Amino acid sequence: MDLDSIWNLFIEKAAGLQGVEAIEMRKIAGIPFLFIHPDENGTLDAIERGIRVCSAEVMKGKRLSSETVFVRKESSYYVFRHRFLVPQRKMFCCGNLCVDCVRFAHDRFF
Structure with missing residues (x-):
């Protein structure tokens, strides 16, 4: 999964939001x-609702989540911290016989 292409698509969609003059x-x-x-x-x-909608559109069909936090308002712009988060993989066996146990990872990838 290429996050750069996700970001590019997100910025393109967010630039077209109603109420947004420019986004960077x-x-x-x-x-x-x-x-x-x-x-x-x-x-x-x-704008915050629009960001969430655009995020959902670009994440559709992918194992991603997003986080948006309003940071501050300056005289002519708003600042948000916005991240796309990829799921973390398990790094150890917990002993609970999970279906996604790392002990079985080599069977799925080779």
Whole structure:
């Protein structure tokens, strides 16, 4: 799964949201932040809902989740921390005979 293509599609969809004049993703200390410049009709709630809808659309059919946190409002833009999260794989056997146990991982991948 290529997260860069997911991000590109997400930014493209989010740029077309009603109430959004411009959107930019910047990574600061390895964490992606969205800088959203609203138009005259853009409210914080509407933009936040739109981000969640766009995230759901680009994640459809993939094993991803997303997290969006409002950070701050500057004079002409909103800042959100937005991440796409990939599922963590189990790294050890817990002894509970799980169907996805790492002991059986070599059978599925070879």
